[in-house]
Amino acid sequence: MKGISSAPGDYVHFKSQVPLHKISIGSKQWRYYDFGPKSVLPLICIPGIAGTADVYYKQIMSLSLKGYRVISIDIPQVWNHHEWIHAFEKFLDTINVHHVHLYGTSLGGFLAQIFAQHRPRRVKSLVLSNTFLETHKFAAAMPWSPIVSWTPSFLLKRHILTGIHDGPHEPFIADSVDFVVGQVEKLSREDISSRLTLNVNVTSVGPLLLPDSFITIMDTNDYCAVPQELKDQVSERYPGARRAVLKTGGDFPFLSRPDEVNLYLQLHLRRVGVEAKPALLQGVSGDGSSGSSSDEKKGGGHLDKPPEDHGSLGGGDGGDHQPQASGSEVHGLDEQFLSNREITSITLGTSFFLMQAPYIPSLLQFYMGALYVTWKRRSEFV
Amino acid sequence: MASRRRTLLKVIILGDSGYVNKKFSNQYKATIGADFLTKEVQFEDRLFTLQIWDTAGQERFQSLGVAFYRGADCCVLVYDVNVMKSFDNLNNWREEFLIQASPSDPENFPFVVLGNKIDIDGGNSRVVSEKKARAWCASKGNIPYFETSAKEGFNVEAAFQCMAKNALKNEPEEEM
Numbered sequence: 001m002k003g004i005s006s007a008p009g010d011y012v013h014f015k016s017q018v019p020l021h022k023i024s025i026g027s028k029q030w031r032y033y034d035f036g037p038k039s040v041l042p043l044i045c046i047p048g049i050a051g052t053a054d055v056y057y058k059q060i061m062s063l064s065l066k067g068y069r070v071i072s073i074d075i076p077q078v079w080n081h082h083e084w085i086h087a088f089e090k091f092l093d094t095i096n097v098h099h100v101h102l103y104g105t106s107l108g109g110f111l112a113q114i115f116a117q118h119r120p121r122r123v124k125s126l127v128l129s130n131t132f133l134e135t136h137k138f139a140a141a142m143p144w145s146p147i148v149s150w151t152p153s154f155l156l157k158r159h160i161l162t163g164i165h166d167g168p169h170e171p172f173i174a175d176s177v178d179f180v181v182g183q184v185e186k187l188s189r190e191d192i193s194s195r196l197t198l199n200v201n202v203t204s205v206g207p208l209l210l211p212d213s214f215i216t217i218m219d220t221n222d223y224c225a226v227p228q229e230l231k232d233q234v235s236e237r238y239p240g241a242r243r244a245v246l247k248t249g250g251d252f253p254f255l256s257r258p259d260e261v262n263l264y265l266q267l268h269l270r271r272v273g274v275e276a277k278p279a280l281l282q283g284v285s286g287d288g289s290s291g292s293s294s295d296e297k298k299g300g301g302h303l304d305k306p307p308e309d310h311g312s313l314g315g316g317d318g319g320d321h322q323p324q325a326s327g328s329e330v331h332g333l334d335e336q337f338l339s340n341r342e343i344t345s346i347t348l349g350t351s352f353f354l355m356q357a358p359y360i361p362s363l364l365q366f367y368m369g370a371l372y373v374t375w376k377r378r379s380e381f382v
Numbered sequence: 383m384a385s386r387r388r389t390l391l392k393v394i395i396l397g398d399s400g401y402v403n404k405k406f407s408n409q410y411k412a413t414i415g416a417d418f419l420t421k422e423v424q425f426e427d428r429l430f431t432l433q434i435w436d437t438a439g440q441e442r443f444q445s446l447g448v449a450f451y452r453g454a455d456c457c458v459l460v461y462d463v464n465v466m467k468s469f470d471n472l473n474n475w476r477e478e479f480l481i482q483a484s485p486s487d488p489e490n491f492p493f494v495v496l497g498n499k500i501d502i503d504g505g506n507s508r509v510v511s512e513k514k515a516r517a518w519c520a521s522k523g524n525i526p527y528f529e530t531s532a533k534e535g536f537n538v539e540a541a542f543q544c545m546a547k548n549a550l551k552n553e554p555e556e557e558m
Contacts (some may be wrong), residue, residue: 221390243420245390245433247453259449267417 006183008175014057025094028076028087034095035060036069037277040097041124045254048106048130048194050160052183058258059103059265067276068269071097075111079195081203085118092122101274103127103265105254107195109234110135110224120209124200125272127265129218130251133237134204138224139289145200153189160184160192163225164251173248176255202328205237212240216268220249220263242271287321388431391549392453394483395436396475397460397498398468416450425546432542451483453547456492458541461510463497463529469510472518491527492548496541501531 007015018035030051034042043063045056056072063070066158073091078084088111092100101124104112109131116123139145148156161184164177184192193345215238219231244264251259417436435450457479461468462487485491497515500508512529519525526548528541 067468223387243431244418245420245431245435246391247390260452263449 001278008179010061011054011057011179014061018057018060020053021095025087025090028078028090030073030076030091032071032073033060034056034069034071036064037067038069040067040069040277041101041274042069042071042097043101043103043265043274044097044129045070046102046104046108046112047072047075048251049192049199050164050180050184051105051108051252052186053181054183055252056254059262060259062262063265065278067278068266068274071095074191075108075195075198077190078195079194080201081114081198085115085197087223088115089119089122098122099124101125101127101269101272103129104131105129106131106224106251110205111198113208114203114206116210117206123210125214125216125268126210126235127216127218127268128241129253130220130224130226130231131234132226133233134230136202136204137201137227137230139200139202142196142200143198148193148200150197151193153192156189156192156196157184157187159196167197169250170248172256173250173252176250176252179255181253186262206239211292212238213242214272215241216264216271217245218246218264219251220246220251220253220257222248224248224251227344234313235256242268244268276355388429389550390433391455391546392515393432393434393458393545393549394451394454394479395434395458396435396479397458397496398462398465398471400434404437415535416522421542423542423546424433425543425550430546430550432546441495446557451479454479454483454485455496456545457483458494458496458545459525460496460498460500461515463510464499464502464507466509469515476522489523493522493549494545494548495519495525495527497529498528500529501536 012155015376018033019032020033021030023030033056036042045053045059047055053074054315055073056070060070060072075084076087077089078087091100099122102112102116104110104126106129109126109128110125110133112126113131113133116126144151161181164180169177200353217235217238219235224231235241244267246253246257246260246264249260410509411434416435416437418433423430423432423435423444452471457476459479461472463469472495480488480491495515495518497510497512502508512527516527519527526544528537528544530537532542
């Protein structure tokens with residue numbers, strides 16, 4: 001896969017801005033990004049089987065600019081859910097984070113729920129995307145799971161990639177698939193086999209203490225590798241959760257529909273009372289008005305009540321620039337700055353896709369080859 | 383059939399004053415200036431999910447960016463029957479929407495107009511007549527018009543039904 005060498009421009013930018021952290025805690029290796037103001041409760045992004053911390057780079061870039069702290073992780077090499085809970089808890093202790101908001105996609109969403117179930121005091125809210133409550137179905141669809149740990153790396157990778165919808169894609173979704181394929185190439189055999197094992201260990205999410213109102217379910221409505229009935233179970237389990245449906249986006253909406261996903265994440269964080277601290281932005285937007293002094297609110301204890309209307313909404317009717325509204329001014333500028341940037345990157349992405357056109361048949365061939373390896377397609381995979 | 387995907391219809395509400403914001407229980411904040419809710423609507427034996435985006439009367443809603451408008455199926459223009467300016471601004475909102483969302487067929491894009499707050503002061507403070515509003519709607523390609531009171535829920539259900547119906551007319555049969 002040569003795709004990695006011609007990474008999208010905004011990813012190159014991301015890599016130049018955001019340091020990758022690698023630490024060992026006990027026997028576990030953690031690979032993660034942590035960006036944005038440290039005084040804000042973080043949103044931690046947990047990927048699915050085919051993902052790495054990098055797949056959320058568009059969220060990290062956008063939300064950190066808006067004053068949120070975003071952490072994204074690779075799922076470490078853990079082999080069952082108890083190990084996951086302990087490892088993740090130690091990770092949080094090590095990076096000195098106590099309370100978290102979790103955003104998990106597919107397997108990551110499942111792990112987020114498991115953690116919320118067993119460590120209810122630490123998890124303040126959940127964003128669950130294209131995910132599930134139980135793994136029975138995956139276990140049944142993968143009868144060779146006992147030999148996962150002996151299976152050669154290339155077979156495991158092919159297995160993972162066959163889960164990705166391989167129909168004709170619109171360019172943004174095609175780019176998102178390319179990106180994830182590139183990431184899968186970087187995973188070690190142990191990484192993949194541990195995730196596959198997690199995915200087929202028969203477990204289900206028990207009742208959460210977290211009220212539904214602190215949960216947002218962000219599913220894509222077109223298609224994804226997680227079967228619809230499993231996604232429906234999640235909605236049924238949390239009837240009071242907010243349903244942030246994306247019309248389209250495929251398996252990796254955080255890559256293919258970043259602006260929508262970022263907007264939903266922002267709305268979620270606002271709803272659960274996370275105060276962004278966009279003070280750092282001042283330099284970026286060139287807005288000289290004082291904003292840093294408005295950060296008086298401390299992070300703690302604000303979850304009990306929904307955020308108050310600051311009353312500055314009406315700021316538009318006079319066009320007056322009161323100091324109180326300066327935060328939103330900065331934000332507005334930033335938003336435009338960002339959307340411009342996103343448009344640029346989107347254009348880049350498209351041309352990238354077109355340039356890659358001759359390379360598509362080989363990718364298809366790759367998928368076809370993978371078909372031989374796995375008997376049950378779809379539904380088996382995340 | 384059980385696992386068939388629900389049809390999702392994205393509805394955007396624009397106007398000088400937020401429409402459903404009361405239901406959002408003051409959760410607006412200046413930083414984003416929009417919020418959404420989802421609502422299940424049954425129409426002709428099919429179940430739809432309406433995803434309703436409200437701008438809380440933000441004038442600078444342009445800053446919401448493309449994510450806010452992408453894939454809109456219906457645009458609801460709201461004015462306050464007690465405030466003339468909110469009615470006068472309907473045209474601006476409509477044009478703004480067409481510019482921002484740039485639908486493929488702007489002439490036939492489904493709009494719905496709501497005259498809101500008809501309950502205030504028993505209707506005595508009303509300054510925009512139903513006739514005037516209907517005339518404007520007719521001049522813009524027969525936009526469906528409803529008079530509602532979000533507070534009392536009057537006619538709101540009918541308006542939602544109409545949104546589903548109109549949005550559906552333009553919804554192509556989506557295939558994978």
